[in-house]
Amino acid sequence: MFTRILPAFAAGLLAASPVAADTDIAFALDWRFEGPSAPYFLAIDNGHFEAEGLSVEITAGQGSLDAIPKVASGAFPLGFADINSLVRFLDQNPGAPVTAVMMVYDSPPFSIVGRVSQGISGIGDLEGSVLGAPPPDGAWAQFPILAEVNGIDVSTITIEPVGFPTREPMLAEGNVDAVTGFNFSSYLSLARLGVPEEDITTILFADHGVELYGNAIIVNTDFAAENPEIVTGFLTAVARGWSDAIADPLAAAAAVIERNPAGDQELEGRRLELAIEANVLTDYVRENGMGQIDADRMDRAIEQLRLTYEFTSEPDAALYFTDAYLPDAELRMIAPE
Template sequence: MFQRFAQICAAGAVLAAATTAGAETKVPFALDWKFEGPSAAYFAAVDNGHFGEAGLDVEISAGQGSLDAIPKVATGAFPMGFADINSLIKFLDQNPGAPVIAVMMVYDKPPFAIVGRKSQGVMAPKDLEGRVLGAPPPDGAWAQFPAFASANDLDVDAITVEPVGFPTREPMLAEGKVDAVTGFSFSSYLNLVRLGVPEDDISTILMADHGLALYGNAIIANTEFAAANPELVTGFLGAVAKGWADVIADPAAGAAMVQDRNPAADVALEQRRLQLAIDANVATDYALENGMGGIDAARMETALAQLAENYEFQTTPDMSLYFTDAYLPDAAMRMLK
């Protein structure tokens, strides 16, 4: 039922794109979150003409998480989107044949992190033992904690886990009610700064730097739409890479583009959020050497095995169901610097 509904919706998306008046093809793009610093690359692709050069008229919509963005693309309501590949893998395991796949890796390292207070003794993974960890139950970083604990040989029985809400997570850490929290590195860090926690008292333990091979957020596409419009998808991905190169070269301009769409945004804060995402998640050694967008097959196999420590697969994991590089432009078109 889901597959048939998705195919009908995807066909509608293809038809809508094909019948757009004028030279540019309309392509709605679903973000996973609200307009913040890391969104700047997509705004740069619009404002600096990269999408236009590819013959695309891209309308960017904010979202409410990867679990919001993935169904939008799977049903064809949006032909392209941005979402966590680990959430996509689970979605496809639970909805076999759903027409959605990752086509370009953006966060070569996911932002899943443990963010703690040095003054409360949390500077390394082992420091969590004997302390209180605040974790929102739906949090993406918390979902990876079993594999993180295994990779770092943590005694989970020695860690007190306090379920917290997203709005109270950083305030509880700032008030000393918990010693560390799970969250996205760039978001939790800056939320603590805004709450007045001294920056030299904040420790960010990025799970990708401590044993996890998992990938992060990727550009996702409706497979029916992509099959019918391969050159369009490749042009879209090339424009995204150029947008990221732009904001890496000039993060201040990127933050200003965010504020243009979100007037309530603190432009200095969003520039810092963007820079944190660039440094930790996007411009990794692998991406700088190979161009952004691709994956290492051996690493992905390890990532799937680690994901199986956090999630019980209903079917045998198959990397080809979750990611394809078939639409990526040449590496030279994806270089970040």
């Protein structure tokens, strides 16, 4: 169910008192209601938010950057967004009240999805190709880093701006050779359009020297400062929702189809599985639980961002992520026993 909140309601959220029963929270997703959003719906359906005294409504988004201004403006207290885009947003909007509080995609889903029949079998085939890229796409935003780290001559690539709805159809029709996107979205969308899976190549940025993190739960810092228990309760419920989804991805996808009846449960279950395997349940998360980041890796990620982005002020990792609201590690363990 798509929801909108009024400015007055948003202002009320920012002034809310600490956790009480039935505290209303609006949560802004990055994208449509698809498999990887199932854990948040499970946190509703399985009573995890309710157990934390929260009543949560979830709104679909329009891309990895979409939730950042929504949360920074106070329109939503919490959202889900690409942390690398958040770094740039905060550099361009110093002092904006938004930061990340729980890493979800420990390995970023940024990828190039191409077709073997169009000459794309690996990263070395990108030069001389036609690459479809939606301007708001998180993978496209980080593509220059992939190119820099791997010595790709971008001047040889024809960049074709595409919309999200036309991205995979254009690739299926052979109008582009590859597209930027998330590994769990573009691959399955392409297969659903009838492209044989053996004709699909997925080039994960993380497999080619890119050390960036992916999407995280973000929070309006004014709201968090006044309501720390609410934020921690929210993150606790999210971790439990992910644990439920990992236990049975196909069943978890039913929670998505309930909100998106036009979807396909088997397809969304597989999409969720791909996200779990490649992006969420990494070795680091198995050992440390969901949500935390490695400080040294974050420093390296910031240095990679410097390769293609000129900061207006010296970057500071403390501005982009805080673990102050994370629940204890045992509550964030999402790996199966």
